[in-house]
Amino acid sequence: MAPILETKNLEVSYGPVNVTKGISIGIEEGKIVTILGANGSGKTTILRTISGLIVPDKGTVTYKGKAIQGMEPEEIVKMGISQVPEGREIFQDLSVYKNILMGGFTRKDKKEVEKDIDRMYSYFPLLKERSNQYADTLSGGEQQMLVIARALMSRPHMLLLDEPSLGLAPAFVKKIFGIIKQINEEEKTTILLVEQNAKMALELASHGFIVLRKNPDVQEFYLGVREEGIRGTRRWKKKKVWR
Ligand SMILES: Nc1ncnc2c1ncn2[C@@H]1O[C@H](COP(=O)(O)OP(=O)(O)O)[C@@H](O)[C@H]1O
Numbered sequence: 001m002a003p004i005l006e007t008k009n010l011e012v013s014y015g016p017v018n019v020t021k022g023i024s025i026g027i028e029e030g031k032i033v034t035i036l037g038a039n040g041s042g043k044t045t046i047l048r049t050i051s052g053l054i055v056p057d058k059g060t061v062t063y064k065g066k067a068i069q070g071m072e073p074e075e076i077v078k079m080g081i082s083q084v085p086e087g088r089e090i091f092q093d094l095s096v097y098k099n100i101l102m103g104g105f106t107r108k109d110k111k112e113v114e115k116d117i118d119r120m121y122s123y124f125p126l127l128k129e130r131s132n133q134y135a136d137t138l139s140g141g142e143q144q145m146l147v148i149a150r151a152l153m154s155r156p157h158m159l160l161l162d163e164p165s166l167g168l169a170p171a172f173v174k175k176i177f178g179i180i181k182q183i184n185e186e187e188k189t190t191i192l193l194v195e196q197n198a199k200m201a202l203e204l205a206s207h208g209f210i211v212l213r214k215n216p217d218v219q220e221f222y223l224g225v226r227e228e229g230i231r232g233t234r235r236w237k238k239k240k241v242w243r
């Protein structure tokens with residue numbers, strides 16, 4: 001099956017500094033796929049390039065057969081891709097309810113929007129209980145739920161999640177990963193998950209990609225072999241590496 005989303009040889013620079021080179025990944029419809037890699041290897045950069053926040057110097061991002069690199073982020077949301085950024089950016093002085101509502105800002109079907117908010121409350125009963133509280137009164141784990149709920153309000157076909165488990169207590173990590181699985185199964189949402197928590201991500205994902213820098217130690221850790229000077233991505237299958 002042709003991938004629903006594909007990047008080919010992406011190159012991205014911040015000013016003169018080239019940070020990603022040769023990023024090629026493919027995600028099949030309906031799957032959960034993970035991107036792993038050390039801190040600073042370019043994982044966030046890849047997600048931001050897919051969602052249109054960064055225009056790559058070279059390479060392509062293809063979604064449902066259409067080249068989308070260089071398109072406006074809003075257009076990309078309308079096409080069905082929604083990103084949950086790292087760091088849980090909430091609107092602190094808005095209520096939980098209004099934060100969720102903001103996720104549907106491109107939609108005109110107000111009645112359906114209300115229905116979707118109820119659906120979010122059924123995924124996240126904790127948010128329903130806290131519906132009228134200011135968002136900054138939520139714990140880290142609850143804020144992560146809030147940003148996921150907000151991203152789902154655009155009814156995405158594909159969800160990009162940037163390190164959703166970062167800094168959360170183990171019980172919340174389990175909960176968040178459970179919900180990601182549920183969303184994938186019930187909403188048929190294709191999921192691209194960036195994680196530091198390799199163990200949890202691998203339990204969830206059908207396959208993944210490792211972003212490599214020129215660091216033989218990192219390569220050895222993930223791939224079990226030392227190769228000098230490779231850069232770019234390697235696709236792996238669970239069973240091969242993680243037995
Ligand atoms: N806005 C920016 N300006 C300059 N350099 C950046 C910027 N954002 C990220 N970088 C650099 O790009 C590299 C990749 O960053 P990032 O994509 O955030 O990695 P990751 O998400 O894997 O930790 C890092 O070396 C980082 O310091």
Ligand SMILES: [Mg+2]
Binds near residue numbers: 043044045086162
């Ligand atoms: Mg990052």
